[in-house]
Amino acid sequence: MRLFVALDLPAPVKHAMAPLASGLGDVRWVPPEQQHLTLRFLGEIDERHLDEIAEALSLIPGAPFELRLKGIGHFPPRGPMKVLWVGVERHPELSQLKKRIDRVLRQTGLPPDERKFQPHVTIGRLKRPPSSDRLATWLMRHSLFASEPFPVSGFQLYSSHLRPDGAVHAIESSYELLPVHFDEVG
Numbered sequence: 001m002r003l004f005v006a007l008d009l010p011a012p013v014k015h016a017m018a019p020l021a022s023g024l025g026d027v028r029w030v031p032p033e034q035q036h037l038t039l040r041f042l043g044e045i046d047e048r049h050l051d052e053i054a055e056a057l058s059l060i061p062g063a064p065f066e067l068r069l070k071g072i073g074h075f076p077p078r079g080p081m082k083v084l085w086v087g088v089e090r091h092p093e094l095s096q097l098k099k100r101i102d103r104v105l106r107q108t109g110l111p112p113d114e115r116k117f118q119p120h121v122t123i124g125r126l127k128r129p130p131s132s133d134r135l136a137t138w139l140m141r142h143s144l145f146a147s148e149p150f151p152v153s154g155f156q157l158y159s160s161h162l163r164p165d166g167a168v169h170a171i172e173s174s175y176e177l178l179p180v181h182f183d184e185v186g
Contacts, residue, residue: 002160003045005057005101006036009121013069013147017086017123020072020145023138026127027084034169037088037121039155040101040113049108054173056104057157063179065093069121069147072139081129086145088119097155153177
């Protein structure tokens with residue numbers, strides 16, 4: 001199984017990104033129901049380890065918080081463009097959640113994630129890079145994109161099935177972020 005850990009996005013946020021998905025020609029736009037914010041890509045995992053991974057993720061503490069999508073960009077930053085994305089406004093709790101996920105996954109025997117965490121939502125995959133004029137116009141038109149803040153109250157473990165027309169993602173498990181309350185002493 002190909003697995004990854006991600007935040008699902010509320011419908012209003014996905015709806016706000018819809019106008020971005022046009023104006024560039026030969027792009028395979030990610031359908032709204034497949035849009036997410038990846039926290040950790042696990043890759044190909046033997047199905048026998050699914051329960052262990054799912055259980056480890058259920059032990060992650062964290063309080064709900066708010067996020068906001070902001071800005072657009074592309075990967076790779078240099079060379080032929082392959083992926084278009086929407087950025088995420090920095091938030092310390094998102095970074096902490098990512099670290100907690102990495103920690104518990106290492107404890108299951110998975111190797112550490114060597115890539116620098118750059119939170120984003122993939123919105124399109126380019127079949128061919130657009131002309132520089134067309135790209136400059138699209139980037140300028142959408143550069144100030146920002147969503148309304150939205151609550152993050154949990155995260156999901158997804159499976160990903162590759163198909164000729166793109167990957168299809170399915171939620172395998174969902175996890176709530178619950179604030180930890182300590183009884184006052186005295």
